Amino acid sequence: MVSSKAVFLERFGLRVPIVQAPMGGATTPAMVAAVCEAGGLGSLAAAYLSPAAIEAQLRETRRLTSRLFVVNLFVPFIDPQVAADELERALEELRPWRERLGLAPAGALPRVERFEEQIVAVLRDPPAALSFCFGLLPPAAIDQCRAAGTVTIGTATSVAEARALEESGVDMICAQGAEAGAHRGTFDARAEPSGIGTLDLVPLLVDAVRVPVLAAGGIMDGRGIRAVLSLGAVAAQLGTAFLRSPESSIPQVHKDALTLIQSTVVTRAFSGRPARGLANRFTREVLSPVSFPLQNSLTREIRQAAAARGDVEALSLWAGEGAAMARALPAFDLVRLLTRELEEAEQR
Ligand SMILES: Cc1cc2nc3c(=O)[nH]c(=O)nc-3n(C[C@H](O)[C@H](O)[C@H](O)COP(=O)(O)O)c2cc1C
Incomplete structure (x- = not known):
């Protein structure tokens, strides 16, 4: 049987199941392209960008790489x-x-940028995937992505959120543990965020939903990637690990x-x-x-x-719990190093 990790790698043409997390104020087209060129999956953080800026960043990323990548938005806000x-x-x-x-x-x-205008800009030149956080995508946006061939990836911090995402028709779910840096993906902005860490959240979600689960939160090196893969995640999504890279705009x-x-x-x-x-x-x-x-x-x-x-x-x-393990390496070199570390961890 072909593993779901192999299907994920194949779907995005990756050499390694590493996703560079979207990070508003930190990720750049240069970071995304470097990660993709090294065999991982880069994500552009577009939630704070105007439609014109989104189009410019998409163009710049495509100029720097011909590989597939992700664009990230926040779901529409209720004022x-x-x-x-x-x-x-x-x-x-x-x-x-x-x-x-x-x-x-x-x-x-x-x-405040409007989702309805941002999604039009994103899908004018459809990326391989649209990831999002803070809730559910409107059904029309799910349909637009499907029609454009763009995979949808929702963010869940609890089993209830993951079930709601699956029911809404998303293709994949990112399990975001409490260790994660910056904003939690929690749907209800006023609620206290779930305290479930990545080590528990990933297997809980893998058992609760049928769609592939990515793991995020506190993953800083090959050992961490290996750990979440063994818990059933199809890929590890790392944010804080890339913050010290020269391509990071913090x-x-x-x-x-x-x-x-x-x-x-x-x-x-x-x-x-x-x-x-x-x-x-x-x-x-x-x-x-x-x-x-x-x-x-x-x-x-x-x-x-x-x-x-x-x-x-x-x-x-902003920083995740593993921040002290972040390495000041170019994004390309970091993905290559993570790949080697993962291979070593798999041999242990
Ligand atoms: C500086 C920073 C900005 C972030 N901005 C976003 C964002 O715009 N959209 C989003 O979905 N997640 C955002 N995140 C969360 C990451 O996508 C990811 O879930 C998180 O970084 C994973 O945990 P880690 O930081 O421990 O690797 C951000 C994280 C950081 C550290």
Whole structure:
């Protein structure tokens, strides 16, 4: 019998079952292309991009590689209902941070990109797969992807979410354990995120659904990849492992901070959704965020100014639990090294 891992490799023309995770603010066309050229599957993070920027990044990635790759979006948002006093409190809490960074008082909020426009831009030049997080794709989008020959990959942090994704008609599911860096894929933005780690979530999902399961969260080297494959995943999806690569677009101070990480925290301070990163003054002091994506819009200029100034106390230092194991290697070399490590681990 042909294994589902072999089917996955064949489907995307891969040499190794390694997926470079989509990471908003970190992945670049250069990273995606390098991973693909090394035999893995790269993912472009398009959720924060305008339709025009999505088209530009797709074009640039295709210029750099002829191999297949993934594009990632967030599912459509329901605009949160935020009471006036809640918003006032959140703005007041952010005021000293704006002052610290020399920003003018908060004005009009930046535009939140609309899924309906983004998906049109993505499917104008259909990628091999569309991965997504934070819920279910609208049925029409699933149909559009199927018609375009684009595989759909949903993100689940619990068995209930995986079952809902399977029922909605997705082709594959990424099991995202609690160790994962940055935003959890949890459907309900207000709920406490599930604490299930990758080691438990992967076999739970493999047993609960019939579609192939990818594993994400805390996978940093060949041993970790081997572990999730032996739990039944068809591939390992690594994010934090690529953050220190030269192709990663996070600020240098963020890259440097990753080497010092002893442990991480889950915070809503930057976006209103639970996300894992290194603790700093911002995560300790911003305690009244409004809901996602409003808080994300309120903090955008702060995060941008902090990145420009290298201010680690105001920056979102996203990182998974395994961050101290991230290696500062070009993405191509990292995939090749992971491949060798996986082969060694398989021989043990
Ligand atoms: C900096 C950063 C940004 C991320 N942005 C996204 C994103 O835009 N979309 C998404 O589906 N997942 C995003 N993730 C989650 C990753 O896709 C993946 O699930 C996670 O990195 C896996 O865990 P690991 O970081 O321990 O490898 C992000 C992760 C990081 C570290």
